[in-house]
Amino acid sequence: MTSGPVMLEVDDLAVDFSTPSGALRAVDGVSLELAEGESFAIVGESGSGKSVFSRTLMNLLAGNGTRSGSIKIGGRDIDQLSKAERKHFFGVEVAMVFQDPMTSLNPVKRIDAQLTEAMRYHLDISKSEARERAIALLKQVHIPSPEQRLRQYPHELSGGMRQRVVIAMALACEPRLLIADEPTTALDVTVQKAILDLLDELRRERNMSMILITHDLGVARGRADRIGVMYAGRLQEVATTEALFSEMRHPYTQALLQSIPNPALRSHTRLQPIPGRPPNLLEPPLGCAFAARCRHAQPDCLNAKPSLAGASGADDEHRWACFHPVGTEAGEVALRANIDAGKNAAGLDMSEVVGELV
Amino acid sequence: MAGSGTAHLRDDSLLRVEHMVVEFPIGGGGKVHAVSDVSFDLVEGETLGIVGESGCGKSTTAKATIQLPRPTSGNVWFKGRDLTTLGDEELRKVRPEFQMIFQDPISSLNPRRTVNEIISEGLRVWGDNETWTIERIDELMEAVGIDPRFGERKPHQFSGGQCQRISIARALVLDPKVIICDEPVSALDVSVQAQILNLLEDMKERYHVSLLFISHDLSVVKNISDRVMVMYMGKVCEVAPSDTLFAEPAHHYTRALMAAIPGAEVTVEDQTLEGELPSAIDPPAGCRFNTRCPAATDECRSVEPELRQVGDNHFVACHHPVSVSVA
Numbered sequence: 001m002t003s004g005p006v007m008l009e010v011d012d013l014a015v016d017f018s019t020p021s022g023a024l025r026a027v028d029g030v031s032l033e034l035a036e037g038e039s040f041a042i043v044g045e046s047g048s049g050k051s052v053f054s055r056t057l058m059n060l061l062a063g064n065g066t067r068s069g070s071i072k073i074g075g076r077d078i079d080q081l082s083k084a085e086r087k088h089f090f091g092v093e094v095a096m097v098f099q100d101p102m103t104s105l106n107p108v109k110r111i112d113a114q115l116t117e118a119m120r121y122h123l124d125i126s127k128s129e130a131r132e133r134a135i136a137l138l139k140q141v142h143i144p145s146p147e148q149r150l151r152q153y154p155h156e157l158s159g160g161m162r163q164r165v166v167i168a169m170a171l172a173c174e175p176r177l178l179i180a181d182e183p184t185t186a187l188d189v190t191v192q193k194a195i196l197d198l199l200d201e202l203r204r205e206r207n208m209s210m211i212l213i214t215h216d217l218g219v220a221r222g223r224a225d226r227i228g229v230m231y232a233g234r235l236q237e238v239a240t241t242e243a244l245f246s247e248m249r250h251p252y253t254q255a256l257l258q259s260i261p262n263p264a265l266r267s268h269t270r271l272q273p274i275p276g277r278p279p280n281l282l283e284p285p286l287g288c289a290f291a292a293r294c295r296h297a298q299p300d301c302l303n304a305k306p307s308l309a310g311a312s313g314a315d316d317e318h319r320w321a322c323f324h325p326v327g328t329e330a331g332e333v334a335l336r337a338n339i340d341a342g343k344n345a346a347g348l349d350m351s352e353v354v355g356e357l358v
Numbered sequence: 359m360a361g362s363g364t365a366h367l368r369d370d371s372l373l374r375v376e377h378m379v380v381e382f383p384i385g386g387g388g389k390v391h392a393v394s395d396v397s398f399d400l401v402e403g404e405t406l407g408i409v410g411e412s413g414c415g416k417s418t419t420a421k422a423t424i425q426l427p428r429p430t431s432g433n434v435w436f437k438g439r440d441l442t443t444l445g446d447e448e449l450r451k452v453r454p455e456f457q458m459i460f461q462d463p464i465s466s467l468n469p470r471r472t473v474n475e476i477i478s479e480g481l482r483v484w485g486d487n488e489t490w491t492i493e494r495i496d497e498l499m500e501a502v503g504i505d506p507r508f509g510e511r512k513p514h515q516f517s518g519g520q521c522q523r524i525s526i527a528r529a530l531v532l533d534p535k536v537i538i539c540d541e542p543v544s545a546l547d548v549s550v551q552a553q554i555l556n557l558l559e560d561m562k563e564r565y566h567v568s569l570l571f572i573s574h575d576l577s578v579v580k581n582i583s584d585r586v587m588v589m590y591m592g593k594v595c596e597v598a599p600s601d602t603l604f605a606e607p608a609h610h611y612t613r614a615l616m617a618a619i620p621g622a623e624v625t626v627e628d629q630t631l632e633g634e635l636p637s638a639i640d641p642p643a644g645c646r647f648n649t650r651c652p653a654a655t656d657e658c659r660s661v662e663p664e665l666r667q668v669g670d671n672h673f674v675a676c677h678h679p680v681s682v683s684v685a
Binding site: 158159160161188192215217255260262265266267271272277 | 412517548551555578582584601614
């Protein structure tokens with residue numbers, strides 16, 4: 001389904017947390033394949049499990065979490081790594097850029113110390129070599145006068161500059177897979193564009209694979225080859241960016257897109273919110289997690305979880321997890337039936353969800 | 359932009375801010391020029407969106423309008439009175455006409471109070487004890503979509519979106535004329551964001567308030583505003599009706615902002631702003647945008663542009679505005 005050598009292979013990944021109020025499954029059966037040089041965006045709202053998923057790839061699971069399923073990065077199963085290999089695997093082969101550049105930098109250390117620390121640890125190079133590499137890295141992330149910047153503290157840099165430093169740190173050991181977890185959420189739109197442009201450029205230059213985690217479909221749209229939409233710990237739809245926007249199949253993807261103000265529409269255009277709230281994962285629903293908020297939901301949606309599959313099976317490039325997908329006959333029939341009944345199978349009043357469709 | 363001028367002000371306004379300047383002193387005799395000669399107005403029932411990057415003075419402008427803090431200079435006309443000249447007690451009496459909704463819905467509600475207490479506090483301070491009843495609170499809770507049975511619950515028992523609904527009810531309880539919404543949906547998920555934006559539109563209709571809507575998100579601002587004011591470094595760049603601004607942005611900064619909207623099909627050329635925001639302690643001479651503007655000339659570096667009309671209700675502060683195809 002993907003071209004080129006496989007960079008990342010995730011098979012049936014599940015992450016469970018034991019919390020004081022009970023067991024919680026944050027990631028539920030996610031399978032994913034990523035080619036070398038490919039950029040994949042995971043889009044979801046808060047609590048959808050997208051950050052837990054990305055942290056799990058970095059082996060950064062919290063102490064009360066357990067993982068099942070396999071993760072292969074660059075062909076190597078991370079469970080098979082020896083202790084010594086593991087030490088120089090995370091942060092080297094796969095690196096991460098976090099959301100908030102202020103809290104991911106140490107406020108009492110200068111930029112050079114933070115930038116060279118990982119290189120010295122992982123790559124066994126001398127101090128002066130590390131410094132040269134640091135300067136080269138800052139140039140690559142387009143920081144002007146890098147020699148001076150190296151001597152500064154994080155608070156002396158603007159938010160955009162700090163995020164560039166964080167990206168430089170992530171790139172220091174030349175990772176083959178970069179995970180960017182909401183890299184621009186804390187930044188202004190103009191700076192956001194510059195940072196996303198930078199990530200794009202670096203990915204192409206280095207033929208690096210990238211996973212971009214974002215809550216913003218717009219950000220994903222311009223930047224990813226493929227997009228996975230996540231909800232309640234499961235991938236609900238996976239498609240090439242183009243296909244996702246032109247022929248979306250999952251009602252959640254559709255609802256998500258419709259709830260965003262579109263600057264191409266006139267002002268005061270009524271927005272179409274998603275009614276209700278995501279399910280409580282401490283007491284997950286038996287069936288599809290989106291059914292309670294879905295305008296297509298039928299009785300079968302409440303009893304079984306649909307699996308992620310395409311029109312001709314689980315190997316399609318475009319896959320969705322829905323019994324009554326948008327843009328298909330089954331979906332149309334379900335929607336009609338719900339509109340006629342006035343409510344969906346979960347009892348949701350259809351007047352809340354149909355809006356301009358009726 | 360980076361312009362001043364009052365050409366865009368109208369006669370029938372409810373609130374009229376003229377030449378407002380806000381400066382904050384810093385050590386060593388310097389000062390931060392947070393807002394420099396900004397003028398705007400608001401007519402009854404209108405929503406004015408203010409957009410700009412962080413640090414451009416959009417929040418300070420809104421706060422100084424309600425005299426929190428009092429502006430360094432300038433006038434704020436409201437119902438025929440200049441708020442900047444009012445004494446503390448007189449100002450206190452005007453304040454109920456202005457309410458605010460903040461960005462973080464959870465931290466802007468007192469965690470130890472019940473929802474009923476939070477919403478009714480204004481009434482307890484301002485109302486005659488005779489005229490308000492719990493029914494008034496229930497009606498408001500109903501209006502913002504919170505079940506009145508939950509009146510005895512505390513903020514931590516609600517989600518972020520619900521807390522923002524409670525904030526809206528609290529802002530409406532005194533029948534204000536103007537509500538200042540400072541990034542009210544920035545902390546919310548997109549699906550909830552749409553609920554709150556729709557609610558604000560409904561409440562505006564139902565309770566006849568004007569909104570001053572501050573956001574860094576252009577798509578959100580376009581959706582909710584009648585008119586939009588773009589700010590950069592404490593100055594006004596461009597003011598226009600929302601649809602006009604997005605169809606025909608005339609200021610180079612407005613165009614750069616639009617080009618940065620992620621994933622949107624917009625009409626402007628692709629461009630990325632070079633360089634960093636200059637220091638607000640020592641802002642550039644002339645047009646404050648000249649250091650990053652693709653069209654800057656010597657004139658821009660020495661003469662500050664004034665707001666001038668380029669179309670119907672469309673004003674821009676630029677020496678070389680992008681020509682608007684239809685005028």
